[in-house]
Amino acid sequence: MDRQQVGVMLVLEDGLGLKFDISCFNDRLICQKAIYLAQAVGINLGYYYHWYLHGPYCSSLTKDGYDINTEIQSREWDEWQLDEASRTKLKKIRRVFDVQDRKQLASKIELFASVHFLIDRKRVTDRNVTEITDTLRRFDKPFDESQVRKALEELESYEFLR
Amino acid sequence: MSSSVKTVSGKFIVDSIHGDIHLTEAEWKIIDTPSFQRLRRIKQLQMSQVTYPNATHTRFSHSLGTLGLMAKILDITEDLGLKNKEEPENLRLAALLHDVGHYPYSHLMETIDNVILAEDLISQSSGGKSVKKSLDTKQMNPYPGHTELGALIVTSHPDIIEAIGNKDRAKEVADFLTHSTTKSPQLSKLIASSLDLDRLDYLLRDSQATGVPFGHIDINYLLNNLKLSPSGMLGILKKAIPAVEQFLLARFFMHRCVYYHKTTYSLEEACKQLLRRVRDSDTCNYGLAVKGDDVKEIVKSADKLQEFDDSYIDNIVRKAVKDDKEVVRALAISIQSRKPPKLLKEVCVFSDKEDENHRGTIFHQNCKFQLEKLASDFEIPLGQFLYCAPKAIVLEKNINLRKISEVQDMTEDEKSAQLSEEEELIRVFSGNDEKEPKSLSEIEHSIINKCANQSFKIFRLYVVYDGNDRVEKIRQLETAVQRWE
Numbered sequence: 188m189d190r191q192q193v194g195v196m197l198v199l200e201d202g203l204g205l206k207f208d209i210s211c212f213n214d215r216l217i218c219q220k221a222i223y224l225a226q227a228v229g230i231n232l233g234y235y236y237h238w239y240l241h242g243p244y245c246s247s248l249t250k251d252g253y254d255i256n257t258e259i260q261s262r263e264w265d266e267w268q269l270d271e272a273s274r275t276k277l278k279k280i281r282r283v284f285d286v287q288d289r290k291q292l293a294s295k296i297e298l299f300a301s302v303h304f305l306i307d308r309k310r311v312t313d314r315n316v317t318e319i320t321d322t323l324r325r326f327d328k329p330f331d332e333s334q335v336r337k338a339l340e341e342l343e344s345y346e347f348l349r
Numbered sequence: 350m351s352s353s354v355k356t357v358s359g360k361f362i363v364d365s366i367h368g369d370i371h372l373t374e375a376e377w378k379i380i381d382t383p384s385f386q387r388l389r390r391i392k393q394l395q396m397s398q399v400t401y402p403n404a405t406h407t408r409f410s411h412s413l414g415t416l417g418l419m420a421k422i423l424d425i426t427e428d429l430g431l432k433n434k435e436e437p438e439n440l441r442l443a444a445l446l447h448d449v450g451h452y453p454y455s456h457l458m459e460t461i462d463n464v465i466l467a468e469d470l471i472s473q474s475s476g477g478k479s480v481k482k483s484l485d486t487k488q489m490n491p492y493p494g495h496t497e498l499g500a501l502i503v504t505s506h507p508d509i510i511e512a513i514g515n516k517d518r519a520k521e522v523a524d525f526l527t528h529s530t531t532k533s534p535q536l537s538k539l540i541a542s543s544l545d546l547d548r549l550d551y552l553l554r555d556s557q558a559t560g561v562p563f564g565h566i567d568i569n570y571l572l573n574n575l576k577l578s579p580s581g582m583l584g585i586l587k588k589a590i591p592a593v594e595q596f597l598l599a600r601f602f603m604h605r606c607v608y609y610h611k612t613t614y615s616l617e618e619a620c621k622q623l624l625r626r627v628r629d630s631d632t633c634n635y636g637l638a639v640k641g642d643d644v645k646e647i648v649k650s651a652d653k654l655q656e657f658d659d660s661y662i663d664n665i666v667r668k669a670v671k672d673d674k675e676v677v678r679a680l681a682i683s684i685q686s687r688k689p690p691k692l693l694k695e696v697c698v699f700s701d702k703e704d705e706n707h708r709g710t711i712f713h714q715n716c717k718f719q720l721e722k723l724a725s726d727f728e729i730p731l732g733q734f735l736y737c738a739p740k741a742i743v744l745e746k747n748i749n750l751r752k753i754s755e756v757q758d759m760t761e762d763e764k765s766a767q768l769s770e771e772e773e774l775i776r777v778f779s780g781n782d783e784k785e786p787k788s789l790s791e792i793e794h795s796i797i798n799k800c801a802n803q804s805f806k807i808f809r810l811y812v813v814y815d816g817n818d819r820v821e822k823i824r825q826l827e828t829a830v831q832r833w834e
Contacts, residue, residue, distance in 0.1 A: 190489065194484055267481055
């Protein structure tokens with residue numbers, strides 16, 4: 188595993204308490220959005236995201252996911268640890284991922300990542316809930332205003348947005 | 350041989366693979382820009398010419414070939430009645446520009462963050478206890494992918510924007526490069542899927558240039574057997590299954606024989622490790638971009654971009670031959686004098702993840718725990734041992750094999766999510782009366798059904814050593830590494 192892949196495993200398993208799994212769609216979505224959100228709080232793993240069918244998506248992370256899967260038995264990442272500053276940052280957002288049901292978790296972090304992406308990449312003019320909801324609808328994302336408002340509040344409280 | 354219908358401009362280029370490629374005014378203008386002409390100075394196959402002397406073709410000819418294929422397929426899909434919401438011109442421009450952001454020596458420089466240096470590989474211990482290595486994410490600022498750089502060039506260089514027409518249209522074209530457009534999934538598939546035009550062109554072109562026959566795919570048969578389902582899904586007719594299988598296998602064999610060729614790969618790996626060491630050096634990096642952001646600055650500048658071709662790396666290697674550090678010097682000399690690192694051992698594994706502790710994992714563990722001692726015993730600097738495990742080759746993903754009960758339990762949203770992801774899969778009309786195509790991996794009698802999700806991975810250990818006792822020392826090293834088992 189290269190350093191980027193080691194970083195993915197450290198962020199997911201040690202930092203966010205998520206099991207690496209890419210066996211079904213929701214699992215792959217969780218992996219994508221969790222790394223996106225970790226990068227959003229300053230864990231720089233170098234994955235570049237663009238907007239795709241389910242919000243921010245990184246094709247090279249998908250490739251790395253399949254590569255990690257072939258070397259999962261080696262548990263290479265056990266010999267590494269994230270630097271102290273990164274661990275502190277991840278500790279602060281760990282509760283976001285504390286959802287037992289994988290489907291609910293996937294939906295929640297898809298919304299978080301999507302709202303963050305729209306604001307961060309200036310696809311919306313400000314943090315206006317109606318504008319964000321409308322923009323998401325244009326991308327066929329059926330989140331309502333109350334869901335977007337809650338996501339926005341949490342993104343701010345967890346300091347994803349400054 | 351003619352790959353496309355004539356255009357108003359009357360301009361065309363003769364391509365050795367696809368024949369005449371007719372160009373629009375915008376395409377002609379783009380080809381003439383310095384940013385696009387730069388691709389003439391970037392070899393398609395990195396260092397393959399050391400093994401296959403004719404493999405000197407460039408990203409330039411491949412880009413033109415991809416445009417030629419796009420023109421051909423747009424003619425076919427128009428006949429099929431596929432409604433595209435995108436302008437066909439944008440798809441043609443995206444095909445032409447899909448590699449405009451490539452690094453010097455193509456994927457070589459782009460992937461230097463992925464190398465595993467020997468000192469990162471070995472297990473660290475102190476007082477008999479293993480010590481965890483620290484991964485400082487602040488230090489990580491990897492180079493961006495070439496598609497991201499391509500999008501940056503297309504949206505920031507005035508000459509390209511002018512040739513395309515305007516900024517908005519340039520953005521639409523750039524969205525194809527980063528695979529961010531979702532307006533017309535069936536046609537987007539032609540830019541990014543298991544059967545995309547990029548792959549179709551490079552397999553044919555690389556095969557012809559190297560003389561290795563595996564990439565000779567039956568492209569016309571594939572394209573002439575496309576069909577559109579009533580719901581607008583693009584698939585391939587049942588009779589073309591062997592052609593599709595051969596295409597997927599062609600990619601697999603071309604990786605094994607050409608892209609991962611042991612000698613070519615050794616020099617490429619030596620160059621990647623050299624660049625990585627130079628980049629991370631505190632003292633001297635010979636002008637090599639240190640951070641991902643530095644690379645973005647290079648490609649945004651018209652002047653700097655012109656210097657960002659294969660010679661950018663050649664110059665660094667030339668200077669590194671006299672570097673203060675022994676390992677950097679040894680790597681540079683190996684590349685410049687074409688004395689490839691010697692392969693000490695190679696382990697090939699064809700498996701899925703269920704196969705625990707396969708030979709590759711064992712070899713990897715052996716390298717991790719025994720490499721330091723090997724280096725010390727033979728008095729060769731640890732950094733001159735090159736461990737590498739190129740990315741696994743997967744024939745085709747098999748993500749559609751769901752139980753009917755599972756699909757029945759899915760909500761409409763989940764079905765749509767599943768379907769959209771499967772846009773990247775090759776679909777086949779498996780029966781004469783079948784209305785909607787299935788993914789190839791679902792067809793029981795297909796090779797792909799048996800091999801989907803299986804991945805092929807190579808694990809290698811090379812050494813760079815050029816002492817007078819080279820032959821004898823390498824023989825002893827090979828014996829020592831064999832004994833690890």
